[in-house]
Amino acid sequence: MEKLIITAAICGAEVTKEHNPNVPYTIEEIAREAYAAYNAGASIIHLHVRYDDGTPTQNKERFREAIEAIKTKCPDVIIQPSTGGAVGMTSGERLQPIYLNPEMASLDCGTLNFGGDEIFVNTENMIIEFALKMNEVGVKPELEVFDKGMIDTALRLHKKGYIKTPMHFNFVMGVTGGISGEIRDFLFLKESIPEDSTFTATGIGRYEFSVATMAILAGGHVRVGFEDNVYISKGVLARSNGELVEKVVRIARELGREVATPQEARKILGLEVKS
Amino acid sequence: MEKLIITAAICGAEVTKEHNPNVPYTIEEIAREAYAAYNAGASIIHLHVRYDDGTPTQNKERFREAIEAIKTKCPDVIIQPSTGGAVGMTSGERLQPIYLNPEMASLDCGTLNFGGDEIFVNTENMIIEFALKMNEVGVKPELEVFDKGMIDTALRLHKKGYIKTPMHFNFVMGVTGGISGEIRDFLFLKESIPEDSTFTATGIGRYEFSVATMAILAGGHVRVGFEDNVYISKGVLARSNGELVEKVVRIARELGREVATPQEARKILGLEVKS
Amino acid sequence: MEKLIITAAICGAEVTKEHNPNVPYTIEEIAREAYAAYNAGASIIHLHVRYDDGTPTQNKERFREAIEAIKTKCPDVIIQPSTGGAVGMTSGERLQPIYLNPEMASLDCGTLNFGGDEIFVNTENMIIEFALKMNEVGVKPELEVFDKGMIDTALRLHKKGYIKTPMHFNFVMGVTGGISGEIRDFLFLKESIPEDSTFTATGIGRYEFSVATMAILAGGHVRVGFEDNVYISKGVLARSNGELVEKVVRIARELGREVATPQEARKILGLEVKS
Amino acid sequence: MEKLIITAAICGAEVTKEHNPNVPYTIEEIAREAYAAYNAGASIIHLHVRYDDGTPTQNKERFREAIEAIKTKCPDVIIQPSTGGAVGMTSGERLQPIYLNPEMASLDCGTLNFGGDEIFVNTENMIIEFALKMNEVGVKPELEVFDKGMIDTALRLHKKGYIKTPMHFNFVMGVTGGISGEIRDFLFLKESIPEDSTFTATGIGRYEFSVATMAILAGGHVRVGFEDNVYISKGVLARSNGELVEKVVRIARELGREVATPQEARKILGLEVKS
Ligand SMILES: [Mg+2]
Ligand SMILES: [Mg+2]
């Protein structure tokens, strides 16, 4: 089995200090959390940025600052900016960080409810636009899928030439409006992607460690972090993203799965080393 | 195994006479197609209405006329108006036909892409509103799900008391943006609903008869019709909705599954006889 | 999708004229049934032989006579002798027909209960012996599996070099002691074999046509015949193996799957034309 | 989720001191290993016995001695004698330990290959005999299944009245000749048993901890021990059965699953307290 790539989704756009005071907003806090995750074993930082008051933004300069601060502390870590943005943003706003020459970026593969009146909008035309622009600037997309139909969409857009192989998926499981995070959901998604693909699995909330464990067992990769879950165990807030990563590392060790360094992760994902 | 309930989705909101000249627009055409389907073995007519030029509408009076015309020709058939409407309509517009005292109505359980720039919008709050209003007027919802996450949504809203049991689902498979229509997709959805539920399966386009056949084998029910597919076999346009239903009846007969009358369908679905 | 290969298992070793008077025992009856199946659309005859009183045998001369009689009536049909034999026979007895230069032969991939005190014995060493001898004489094995573990066995023996690729499986479903014949069983077996394999599915008793239909839908191939089931529909005895094959052909036609000729079947299975 | 019942299969009939010098043969060694497992968190001891030279036996007196020695050290542990015995033993020999008034005993639900020339024989009639005798003496059977078809057999025998509900299964996965121990195998078996059943999962060899982890995640129970696997991690021999149990406990703790005491296990399994 390949070594395990751990992605830390250290801040997200929706979780706040009210959920967990350790959620990072400032550049300094973001760098601190990235460093803790990296030290614990994360090789990828999935990155959103915020203004100091916690407001999410896709501002290119803010991303640049955050990336520089992270790179200063952990120069070899892979940084994967989000292109998800926040509700109401245009494609153009959302795409800004891909022009900072990152190695990867997330690419959401469909539209779904996010509870209440909220819709996370990613029309087919937007997906195509995002894919084409990432191809253009040489950024590998992490295909975020929240349900099975989004895998079908990705495969269709691959057939039309918009998305290149080998594809790398992220199964985001347990979001309100998306597929839940049970074993059978996980297995169904895993068996829906092409053999030459790689995948990361992300369990939201109480699904975080069960989904992570299934991914470890199945030869996939794992994402954890405050974006997805703020608890280290039932009712106990995590002290840092590092603590969440440490737990994944312990489970991986029990199950005989070694953890990948950033360089090993690059190799597994087919990323070129960027300067 | 229960007898097989066949639903005919005779017109839909998006398919046109350009796809198949037999697609009904006028009240007379709609009644003709309903009658053909009913004669062939359909016990439920899933109904959209249009103005004579083919423009889809959720207008209550137009629904009333269509229902009366159908009832004249096939008095005991179950009529299930759609509440899907067309892109851009408000909840209020979409809900109109439930106030005509139908026995059932469709209730879409999530938001998803419909290709290009189109989104079929059914936010969580809309789903709740639709469910509550159907409960109020005593209309049984057919829970339309286009992906697994929509089943999870329906189950969650059931737990919160918005959707009553026994639930009746419609797996709509093969829509752009939704789950595809392979055997494994079908089985996964089927195994995701509660034991005491019933379900109908709808395969879009080339999936129509394969999905129908799986539903026949699995003890589920079947929807076919011009809304979903206009071909009787590869490249051959169907002459009527009746011809599509006849094909389902032939397959059911080969597989030893008897076809339900409208009265038998009412019993299976737990519908009260309406006056 | 490939064309559909239909195998007719015309007599078997355990079914008798008491089950259905049309079960063939004599050479003449066997040729008659093979011909009826072939005319209806079968391209492979799965063959057991009996003495005129119905006693099953693996006697080489009896097989030779039966094969000649069949070939006289349908010269191009593929003949696949069974090596299953009857309870208590030695490997040597069971293997006799492979020395008649057939194109295929069945190879049972494990040991299981057959109800009561009966065990169908195929130890791992026997499986290896059968595989090696078939390789030696150039006979393609049809790997009969009665449960998932038998697929795992076949794959293990393939890795050790005993069984060649591309493998051709036969999922025999619904035997007492083996896996049942539900949709989920079928799908699980289908998803357990390598991508470059082919498979035939065989439903025993009441599973015959449901399993056949799933195989048609899934791109697999179908076996029917008196060995597996003697009814054309619930409680109605089939008049001939031909009638069973005709029913499969009708279902295939409804589902848009064309039926393979023997020459097309050879191509699909990678059989060389024998003289 | 229920608390986790851990069964320790401390010796088995086939593993020897050559595989791991800590495999127990003598009564004293057996009691030592049971005690270590119990201290680590096991609530059930799955028991085989041997003569001092390691020869397996189903001798009633030898079982009595072993049980007494274990009970002295851990009075409240549940003891589950095996009725599997060794190749060539009669039903009568194999059934001896059920007459010692244990709370449970294993009951193998089918016949399968054990590699080479070996067959593990449990004909349908033997399964019925074992079930009836266990019912008679009030011993709850743990239904050992090595493949899906054995679940189907157990369900059939339940319908005929031989096996009582709620049934408790043991999925033994990864035996040569049986189903392998992949995630999909596990999920398939789990989804094949009735809702009101309980199950334990046993992964053989390298599958031990991955199968255990899936069972922990899925709300099932776990068996580990020298009978199934002698390594604590790749290439490293376990020092005791206790060490294997400890590892399961650590994984369960990471995943938020509490470990059952013997009394809690009795309640979960519906065992009466025996005197
Ligand atoms: Mg969706
Ligand atoms: Mg078996």
Ligand SMILES: [Zn+2]
């Ligand atoms: Zn994100």
Ligand SMILES: [Zn+2]
């Ligand atoms: Zn509709």
Ligand SMILES: [Zn+2]
């Ligand atoms: Zn045969």
Ligand SMILES: [Zn+2]
């Ligand atoms: Zn044992």
